Amino acid sequence: MSEQPDDLDRELAEMEAGLAAKPIAAAVRRIGSITIHAEMVQGSEEWAAARCGLLTASEMHLIVTPTLKAASNDKERSHLFELLAQRITRYVEPRYVGDAMLRGMDDEIDARELYAKTYAPVEIVGFVTNDKWGFTLGYSPDALVGDDGQIECKSRNQKYQVRTIVDYVSAETIDPDFMIQVQTGLLVTERAYCDLVSYCGGLPMATVRVFPDEKIQSAIIGAASQFETKLADKLASFNAILKSKARLIPTKRKIIQEMHDGHDADYRTQI
Numbered sequence: 001m002s003e004q005p006d007d008l009d010r011e012l013a014e015m016e017a018g019l020a021a022k023p024i025a026a027a028v029r030r031i032g033s034i035t036i037h038a039e040m041v042q043g044s045e046e047w048a049a050a051r052c053g054l055l056t057a058s059e060m061h062l063i064v065t066p067t068l069k070a071a072s073n074d075k076e077r078s079h080l081f082e083l084l085a086q087r088i089t090r091y092v093e094p095r096y097v098g099d100a101m102l103r104g105m106d107d108e109i110d111a112r113e114l115y116a117k118t119y120a121p122v123e124i125v126g127f128v129t130n131d132k133w134g135f136t137l138g139y140s141p142d143a144l145v146g147d148d149g150q151i152e153c154k155s156r157n158q159k160y161q162v163r164t165i166v167d168y169v170s171a172e173t174i175d176p177d178f179m180i181q182v183q184t185g186l187l188v189t190e191r192a193y194c195d196l197v198s199y200c201g202g203l204p205m206a207t208v209r210v211f212p213d214e215k216i217q218s219a220i221i222g223a224a225s226q227f228e229t230k231l232a233d234k235l236a237s238f239n240a241i242l243k244s245k246a247r248l249i250p251t252k253r254k255i256i257q258e259m260h261d262g263h264d265a266d267y268r269t270q271i
Contacts, residue, residue: 130188
């Protein structure tokens with residue numbers, strides 16, 4: 001016996017209500033000056049294109065010294081020309097993904113799942129940007145937590161994990177090597193906290209909560225602003241030389257598939 005129209009209407013209404021109760025995250029969300037690329041896959045070509053030429057949290061330590069000064073050294077200059085080249089060509093040169101990085105990717109998944117199971121559900125997103133300072137900073141969070149948190153997962157060798165537990169967890173702080181990245185991430189997302197998750201299979205997973213630090217973040221903004229000025233100056237110089245009578249001949253890029261140990265090498269930009 002066929003269902004009555006009223007029954008069908010009621011079932012359709014219930015289905016619509018169920019869908020409304022479970023909203024699907026938009027591919028791109030804009031919150032003020034913040035842009036969240038929710039469905040972007042980290043390590044993909046789309047992700048590499050989104051961060052091409054941008055200062056990002058994972059590389060901010062190259063332009064801010066441990067004493068919170070704007071860096072002026074070989075690593076800073078190398079990064080300046082790397083980003084300048086990306087802005088000129090809109091191309092990110094590939095980097096080889098070795099065993100340590102592959103292990104880190106696997107550990108990140110395990111750490112994120114254990115965190116979600118133990119503490120709170122997480123949302124995996126690809127890339128976040130913020131352009132509130134007149135320039136854009138980028139960050140690839142390992143996950144967002146609720147409306148005001150995020151996590152940064154670190155895969156550690158066992159000696160470093162033991163040190164983390166003994167020296168940092170006990171003091172409720174994190175390895176200084178990660179502080180600039182974490183604070184930049186908080187700057188970009190404007191969230192209230194970041195849980196740094198330190199993971200090494202076979203040892204306890206350590207989680208330390210980090211809050212925004214105004215002093216560190218001010219140093220990051222200052223150094224980034226100076227760096228962007230340098231980039232603009234170098235770009236102007238490059239363009240002026242192109243317009244001059246310098247002996248420059250245009251070329252085309254060749255993308256070559258390289259081989260490694262008899263297998264296709266996995267080349268992609270670093271996460």
